[in-house]
Amino acid sequence: MADHAHAAGVHLETATGLDNRKLLMWVFLASEALFFGSLIATYLLYRGQSQTGPYPSDVFDIPFTSVSSFILLMSSTTMALAVGSAHRGHLHQMRTWLLVTALLGMSFLAGQAFEFTEFYNKGLTLSVNLFGSTFYVLTGFHGAHVSVGVLILASLWAMAMRGKLGKANAIYVELAGLYWHFVDIVWIVIFTLVYLLEPL
């Protein structure tokens, strides 16, 4: 992530005017879109095809998942605040918002862990039916992405606490922000298609 792009004589302006690292993050996210697209397409293909229960209606707890989804969406707000304060050089605020974002992400993950345990106790395993396979792998990969995001945020926070993250390298906070918002947007799609539209 934190690859320094002082490569090879590019103290020059870049040809597009866009920072190398930011462009890298954008093309990476384009690629990620196809990754989640394939997982979501698989889920939709097998939707309603399970031959045995538990079925989605047996396990879903929409109010609970709505709360954890709300927490994740709010973390995008705090992430934006962290990026803003990094660019303005308000380092104290930046540290706070980084930490809050990471904690909100962890809360979402705790909710997911709780949800997985509940579903498992209700008999939904990875191998019991198609719903189990597609649900756990799709939401599991999303959770893995949130975990990586939390790790990045925690690392940035640690750097900031040692005074190694300031206005000069605010770009790293911005990159983490791009990634974090993307992972949030993916969750909006998953929450809508998998949970909210389930009764349809």
Added chain:
Amino acid sequence: MAVAWEPIRMIEALRRVRREAATYRGLWSWIATVDHKRIGIMYGVAAFAFFLAGGIEALLIRLQLARPGGDVVSPEVYNQLFTMHGTTMIFLVVMPLASAFFNLVVPLQIGARDVAFPRLNAFSFWVFLVGALFLHSSILAGGAPNAGWFGYAPLTELPYNPGHGIDFWALGLQIVGISSMASAFNFIVTILNLRAPGMTLFRMPVFTWMTLVTSFLIILAMPVIAVALFQLEFDRLFGANFFNPTKGGTPLLWQHLFWIFGHPEVYILILPAMGIVSEVLPTFSQKPLFGYPFVIFSGIAIAFMSFGVWAHHMYTTGLGPVANSAFGVGTILIAVPTGVKIFNWLATLWGGNVSLRTPLLFAVGFVAMFVIGGLTGVTHSMVPSDYQQQDTYYVVAHFHQVLFGGALFALFAGVYYWFPKFSGRLLDEKLGQLHFWLMLIGFNLTFQPMMILGMLGMPRRIYTYPEGMGWDQWNLLATSGAFVIALSVLVFMVNVVRSLRRAERAGADPWDGRTLEWSIPSPPPPYNFARIPVVRARDDFWHRKYMEDAQGRPVPVVAGGSGEVESGAPEEEIHMPSPSFFPLITAIGFPIIATGFVFAEYAVVAAGAVVLLYGLYGWALEPATE
């Protein structure tokens, strides 16, 4: 953070070796290198080694099929041979050979001193190498993968394929895929951002353009097969049901996901080849590429359309007439931009001052063989015709015509063309011509009989066949052709070794080239350009050397003009990125993690994850330039 518990002494030792590696001498300097030229050479050497492995597999296959009732290898080994041959040639030979040229040539063609992310570039190479070795280590762990290069489910599912071979295949491809993606991200950013002043997009050499298009194909197609491979491994390792028919899973899901990746993959293999040919033909015709914008827009059109034709691999699965017709039409349409390219290449040669050197021979060989390959592809797009050809040797003949007659011929054109730039020595012309003619004859002897075999109804992937099918003489012919190809490869190896030992020195510009890589010494200095060039035209270096007379013929500009190859030390000190060990350390984490998953040893997975994280944090916290 990770750095807090790193042993300080080890870090200091690494730093010391790193400084020594910066002097560009010795083994460590290669292991820690972040120089795009050295990484390109390592890609090329590794890919050639795998080419020899895949070639030996092919020879064994042909020996087995030379006569009816052959018993050179057992059926089990035969399945492993064709699976490893296909997987190796596609993922470990043609793709990394193309990567070798991306690395070697693209930064020079756009007037840059390196790629945008030099350490990410080293990481790409090391991940490719460890992934390829991991895939091959399956041979030691009870048998290589055996379900074909496209690994159709449910043949790859645990009940039908209980060994570890498929796990090595799926996770090995996953690791190699990480390498391709990392490299593609890097080259997109490099090409868009590191162009020299004046190098607008439509002044870029066509090879650079095709690298850009290919990189976009890679980042959009690879995630789809990554998902398919993950699903397969979830089925095999943790009992999920993605491709399990007894729980309602459909094997067609695998086919869709695989070919949504797999058809763009075909163009990932061929577009770099088309880029190379678009460089070689103008140089050896002493003419600009005919229809430059058409060639580029055709490449872009091919890339777009390649995402909409995957189901032509699946006509016989029962998708229905509407779907089959739609995909058939889409497939026929791809022939249009491809044909545009062919005619532009022919028009480039037309009326040119053609010099028949080895690179041009291979490039022309590419055009001829690729036309046959493309036309046989069009016959596949016709649904009723394809019903007859499905799974016959006609298909085998077709894709070898495209990937060997096409991609590999062009890659050899690239080897002969750019070898002098990076070794400083010319390859021998006589041996080169011998290599070309042997390879062309051997290639046609091998694969044209397969066209006939396919039409005579010989199915692919059978380990033997009975007498009296009318297939005997064609198979014998194909086998003899394969050995002619092997001979031609030996000639090539002799040529390379002899040239490196005692060939004449190539100057900076042995071919009277058109693009920026020929404006700097051979081999190029680590920093490539002493002064970053300012580009004023397409084929800028050519225009520095030649003016046009009233009839439009090239006339050399007066000696001492700006066409002189630049020499001498740079005026100011150039800060190149420092060597680093962390890309290699990070890469080593992946096969450790994969091995742990294959054998369900989660302590090994954790150990691999620690190596990976150590590498990543070391990388992030290490300054790029010291």
